[in-house]
Amino acid sequence: MTPDLSAHATRLRNQPLASLAAARAGNSILSASGWRIELARQFLDPEADAALVRFGTQAGLEQAATDLFSGAIVNPSEQRPALHWALRSTPRLEGEAETVRQSVQPALQFARDVRSGTIVSSGGAPFAAIVHIGIGGSDFGPRLIADAFGDSAAPGIDLRFCANVDPLDLDRALAGLNPATTLVIGVSKSFGTEETLYNLARARVWLEAALGDAAAQHLGLVTAAPAKAKEWLGGRDAHVFDMPLSVGGRFSLWSAASLACMIYLGADTFVRILKGAHDMDVHTRSTPLAANVPMRLALLDYWNTSVRGEPMRVLLAYANRLRMLPTYLQQLEMESNGKTVGSDGAAVPVATAPALWGGEGSVGQHSYHQWLHQGSQAVPCEFILAPDRNRDPDGITALTAHALAQAEVLANGRSFADVKSEEPNLTDAVAHQKVHAGGRPSTFMTHATFSPEAFGALVAMYEHRTYFAGKLWGLNPFDQWGVERGKTMASRLKPALAGTGTAADPVTASLIAALR
């Protein structure tokens, strides 16, 4: 961290956020793809902003963009480029990037064929249900898309998701479905994830019990490991789709991994999502740092977390369509930058990715907003206000008013004097309990006409932000070695759970003894 940045942070730390914000109201706006991003309520002023931009330039953010979009090896520990952006590129590309771009087409065509009735169930009836089986990046993205635009889904198709190895999850997903008209889609980039293989095996038994060999027509597999999928099929047939190796799981919602959504929502809606994301790619690769939305937001993350020491960021999605976005972004940002060792193997000298949590506005106001307003931590918040404009105007006005009010009160607070002047009959004891300290910084994002394109652009913005933030921390945002140890240990504990082995750790051993 440059002494320059920490000096600015110290200088601004005790300045009232309300006055800092008032001085910047309306002139600290970033915009791209129809998204307007207000940064006035951050502990920043023009000097600190300029210092951050200088820091970003020195850190090579613009070169990082060139590296990403030129297919350079930006994932050194796995020696891979990160080509998720190619999946949504409209212009033709070269080499591997073009292969990645083309990889979406077979899934889109399959979706069109299912919707048109060209592809039907083994008995000839149209598919009436889809069960998407996958976990992590092979689940959160498709689930987010399906939930965000489910109101425009094809009538007559019931889409269910299953991720957990808890058998109840699949039982619920299959409950009441008829195997004869159900399509099971298994998504696993590695085709090696225990939860997904467990659920897929059970689903296959469910299909085969009813359909015998015809079950193959009811099974779709999306993976970057076709050989493993073939082995798992054991000579059976199935619809198999490619998921490029150069696309990280948590960056894969643009790929065939979202086949279930392509069928459920229609290929056209999915193509609109890709178009919006591509639009954000064009902004990201062509806009100088100072006005580059993902780069500036990555610098803001570095500022709040590594310079100002904020351990978390709270995402408040004031749009029912985006109610699953916080969960999706938890994986994207925390699995990407939840690390303390750089891609060079050295310890990173500053705090890295903040804990990200949040939920749907205004629902969260009746839950954790009490903590946000009067808790002992003043955490940075991020508002996304993007309701459908063509719905009941009273509701839209109310939602908008609540989002604006929350951001204002978090920043400006409410003093004891304000409380007493507005509610003079209160006892001092109660009046003090109504004081809001304020000083809670926030970013406020709005979009005039939320749409599949706006959605695509938003998610792509977060992807690039995550990449650039990883760059500022000197991390490799595309690997996730930290998830492996738990998986290894889980398989090592199974013999002890079965009573045919022992657990090395005494606490685990006593837990197993109690469980058995």
Ligand SMILES: O=P(O)(O)OC[C@H]1O[C@](O)(CO)[C@@H](O)[C@@H]1O
């Ligand atoms: O798509 P796969 O290979 O089944 O992996 C699922 C998820 O598991 C992880 O590897 C974490 O365990 C994620 O990165 C990934 O999205």
